[in-house]
Amino acid sequence: MEDCIFCKIINNELPSTKVYEDDDVLAFRDINPVAKTHVLVIPKKHISSLNELNDSELAGKLLLVVPKIAQKLGVGNDYRTVINTGAGVGQTVFHIHIHILGGQELSWP
Numbered sequence: 001m002e003d004c005i006f007c008k009i010i011n012n013e014l015p016s017t018k019v020y021e022d023d024d025v026l027a028f029r030d031i032n033p034v035a036k037t038h039v040l041v042i043p044k045k046h047i048s049s050l051n052e053l054n055d056s057e058l059a060g061k062l063l064l065v066v067p068k069i070a071q072k073l074g075v076g077n078d079y080r081t082v083i084n085t086g087a088g089v090g091q092t093v094f095h096i097h098i099h100i101l102g103g104q105e106l107s108w109p
């Protein structure tokens with residue numbers, strides 16, 4: 001996807017602060033963090049949102065890598081994961097991503 005900023009990050013056409021990478025998944029720090037620790041976990045394959053995710057193996061990989069990344073970031077016992085789906089709830093980048101938020105107390109809802 002030539003116009004996708006996250007695909008550009010995957011292809012190193014845009015800089016990012018990577019915290020985890022394997023064959024299928026990349027995680028990097030959010031450019032505009034809303035918590036002390038704020039990382040985005042994305043598949044290397046372009047999938048625009050959760051509504052288009054139909055690869056259960058990749059879905060499992062994306063989810064199961066989250067605790068490993070949280071441990072690496074030092075927030076392994078206390079973190080929040082968020083997937084925004086659709087512009088109506090604030091999805092701004094249409095390449096599916098899991099937010100990992102932590103490093104501080106977070107209010108809810």
Ligand code: 5GP
Binds near residue numbers: 017
């Ligand atoms: P969404 O609102 O779609 O759930 O989340 C998109 C996230 O991507 C936002 O938190 C935003 O700060 C982050 N973001 C947007 N552009 C870039 C970028 O070029 N680099 C990085 N590291 N994060 C970005």
Ligand code: ZN
Binds near residue numbers: 001007045047095
């Ligand atoms: Zn993309």
